[in-house]
Amino acid sequence: MQPIDVRYNDGRSVAAHDAVLELMPGYWLITPKQQNADFQTVRWELPGIVTEQGFTNTFIFRYGEHPQQTIECKTENLPEILKQKYPNRVFFKRRISDNIFKSPLTLVGFIVLVTGLLAATYFFILPFAAEKVAGQIPQPVEVRLGDALYDNLISGYKVDSSLSLKVNDFAKAIDFKTKYPIRISVVKEKELNAFALPGGHIVVFDGILQKMKTKEELAALLAHEVSHVHYQHSLRSIFRSLSGYLFVSLIFNDVSGIIAVVAENSNMLVNLTYSRELESEADRKAMEVFQAQGISLKGFVDLFKILDTAAEGTASNELLSTHPLTADRMQYASELAREQTAFRDQSELQKRWLQLREVR
Template identity: 60%
Template sequence: MYNYSVRYHDGRLSIAHDATLTLMPDHWLIHYRDPSGELTSVRWTLPGIVTDENFSNLFIFRYGDFPQQTIECKEESLPATLKKRYPEKVFFKRRITNIFKLNNATIVGVALAVLMLMGLGYWFGLPWLAGAVASRFPVSTEVEMGDTMYDNMIQAYDVDDQLTAATNDFVKSIDFKTHYPIRITVVKEKEVNAFALPGGRIVVFDGILRKMKTKEELAALLAHEVSHVHYRHSLRNIFRSLGGYLFLSVLVNDINGIVTVLADNSNMLANLTYSRELESEADQKAMAVFQADGLDLQGFVDLFTTLKNEHEDVANLKLLSTHPLTGDRLRAAEEMAKRQKAVREDVALERKWERIEEDLE
């Protein structure tokens, strides 16, 4: 009644032995013949026996320190016998395969619950986790990541060296209140656009420069993009977009793996959009920079007016837009500009803007 046919592995040799398992009151006895034909017995005490989780009717038990001994049994009556023989010890927990024995309605309910949890994790858990990891990410690694993305994607653009030099000189006259090394690249593109990469790289299309009329407009654009860098918005977006792989890479400190993923997806990652919350946060930080430097907040009003005119057809789709409406941002900038008191005229910055205008001609 308490004897079962099993396959026994002693943990030392790769071969398995046909054996007999005898369930004694406080231990198990395993009888088998070794390669020389000699009958051998092995004793397993109950506390040291561990059951393997599996998804079949093959029952597997392990015993001892590494390399562990193992027995395998296919007899379906074994679980019931173990429960009766040793009522104080639990050998088998409820297995996930038991789910498939449930009725269809229950299975559908379980599936919907799992999908709901996955959805909640994506929409709420992943953004929080992305922000938490981004906030603890080494700045030096972030700069390296941004440089890798930049090197891979800039090859698709025609860089304007003169405008790039002039704009970087322009940047030196503004204190953006950030510890990141800000490096601007101007490319020849008609699109009215600019974007920031992790670590301080900012790409500006000359199409947006040609729409500008004042130095304050350019300063507003750059202050906004620098704020995305400063608050690590680009990094957070990247972790959310490539969350699973990058989080695992961070956990195992696989920086090369991160760099490889970024290199393969640089163009896609550069086009990620920011949420309304992140855009608003960047606007507020940028306007605070203006107030601290005494720059005229009318620059934001002019910039947002330009953007609104360029993207009027998109800006009106409030429910479909992933950005704050340009109209909403414009009204916020107008209110801030009305309340601004101290504005200074920066002659040096004006001269640098005039140089950019000359290069645009």
């Protein structure tokens, strides 16, 4: 067997020397190629040789106590040579890369696995993380974001200024139990729809106002939308939907970038669908507001009936497509309304409702 070219280091200096390796029964001999080298032939007993496993094409072996001697070898077929010479000793454990890249089918499987992991990160982990980050955004930043969304979105609608003024006046008679600045805009649209923006903006289509007969129905609609604002449902849903776009902005804490990305996708708010859990959470919060102020919870029951009836007829009901009305929600509202006993005078709310109807 021909000697094998290696680079040898005695562990005491940084210099490495060209040498040849001879594989002997039970030991290795390492001999310098140059006669004037700083070392003489070195003998390594087989049991003391340690292989340094790596992912490069350089094979490294160490020997002895500290400071350890080292040899490096770039002979590609060295594993086969050692296996033939010492069949009962394992110098190299099979590396993952060996298994992956030797078989085309295994390589394809590996690529599919990595692609799957990346997809899972993008579609599940990243949206979840983005939603959690959304919950940590300071309120002033969220209000700025909502303002940018509103400015982009409202240009596509015709705002009824007089009706908006009256609905905002109506809302001021209700304590919604939130720190957000609530600002309501009524737009001229036939559809039965209303939606909340992050930071306090609420857009109400006048189509749903035309269907209302009592102040409690309007109060229920507004309380429900304010609850979405209060719990940041819109913000969290937007961040989940746009998590891939927001990822870089979040990493660099680029508030302006976050606002820009979300504002450019403001139209998604019109069709933003909440889950059953979020709808139920908003219902509970809104109904707590009613109970705290002695407003009849029958307003929720009547509002749900308007939506349910419209869904069975020919009227366009965008509100139900984005705010799913389930039997559980209707039953919960009906049960609480039947059990409610504490009512308060709502003459101020009634007065503002009548003023609103005059404009409507």
